[in-house]
Amino acid sequence: MLCPAALAVGKEMGLPGTTTCECRDLPEPVLLPGCVPLHGADLLEPLQNRSDPVYQLMIDLGRDYLLAEGFIVNTMDALEHETLLAFKELSDKGAYPPAYAVGPFTRRRSADSDEVKHSCLRWLDNQPDGSVLYVSFGSGGTLSTVQTAELAAGLEASGQRFLWVVHHPNDKDSSAAYLGTAATDADPLSYLPDGFVERINGTGLLVPLWAPQVEILNHVAVGGFMSHGGWNSTLETVAAGVPMVAWPLYAEQRMNAVILSSDRVGLALWERPPLGKDGAVVPREEVAALVRELMEGEKGAAARKKAGHLRDEAEIASAPGGPQDRALAVVAGMISLHQKSHGE
Structure with a gap:
């Protein structure tokens, strides 16, 4: 902004x-x-x-x-x-x-406890290391009804394991779930294609509306993240060392996708839509190809290597006495000096 x-x-x-x-x-x-x-x-x-x-x-x-x-x-x-x-x-x-x-500031992982562990984490415990694609478009991101169906078909066709946090579709607003403006009593899974839930049983897990994202991204079974690319999600995936497929929806997310998919950062797979094609439905074939490339392809391997490097840099940045501490010390000193100069 x-x-x-x-x-x-x-x-x-x-x-x-x-x-x-x-x-x-x-x-x-x-x-x-x-x-x-x-x-x-x-x-x-x-x-x-x-x-x-x-x-x-x-x-x-x-x-x-x-x-x-x-x-x-x-x-x-x-x-x-x-x-x-x-x-x-x-x-x-x-x-x-x-x-x-002063970053990266992200929510810390909750302490592991079988009593409070979300069911999706228990499902991940039974999946091979690095085999699961986590799919979530944040607390506010929504897809159209047609795009939701194409995403479902693409995930199924990819042959990859996935954990998808499903929101209600909205045909008018890609941020309709933001602050609960798309609230409805309907089950979001009811909008998925007929037979989809039954067909993906065993390879995919569908979680309605919310899941513990930080814990999921840091789970050893997760090998990729399909995300809207909001900045909080970006920093959380950086801290976890997980590569992304960027799917920007609103706000500054398109700019984030440009940065994250650039040669400079290399964390995400994303291709700018052709001129005049913004908002067009991404067909299931492209979804499947993107998922397979991230999880099994050369571009995905390169992004995974870069993600690991950024995770190491994030740990260095947030270590005691590191760049984060030093930047915050400068800010604290500036505020203190300002207060003294104003007699506060």
Whole structure:
């Protein structure tokens, strides 16, 4: 959501602050210092259409960010090294307030206990190491009815083991489950294709609405994650060392997918939809091919190796006295100095 603040960078670089087309129609990628090139269609939806009432709000928010004395960012150097370096250079020149990479902050795993262990974890206990694809689109992500059916068929056709957290489909809003706005008494499994539940018995597990994600990602049986690519889920999969198939749905998730699938990070498999095909249904054949590539293919093996490296870097970053502690110490010192200067 910091993209509107790029106007300040553009001004410093002598670039015009306006365009003659919508962001989504820009002929060339958007190049921000230290960032992976972004297509206009990768940006937040309100920024793609200047007639959107939220567009001006986003621009104003971007400018207001410049009033901050610093940004506390839940990330780490190994994940966004070039971006953090470029941001520091711009901050040193006075273009931006400084950014402090204090991540990765993620929820800790619960202590193992057979009495409180979720049934899906007990199912994972009986699966081979690294054999299960975990499928979840977060607490808010929803697929259309048709896409839900195609995803189910693709998972079945892939021949891979999977654990899928199933939400109710929604044909109008890809974030309909966010904050419970899609609440219904219907069983989400009832929307799946006829006979699907019975056919995948033994190779797949369906969990309605919620599952303990951190514990699942850190289970030895899990070898991949099909995710919407929200930042919390991204950091949780980084901390667990699990590679991803990115399936962005809303908010900044498209930008996350670009970064995570880039050569720079290499954690996720994702292909940008062809021009004009955003929102199109991903057919079962493509779903199956993506799943097999992640779990068995060369690209999946490369992503798995990168995921392991990022997990090691996350442990280093969050170790006592490590980069996370040092960044937080700087922030604490800045706050303390501010309080003293104001007699608080």
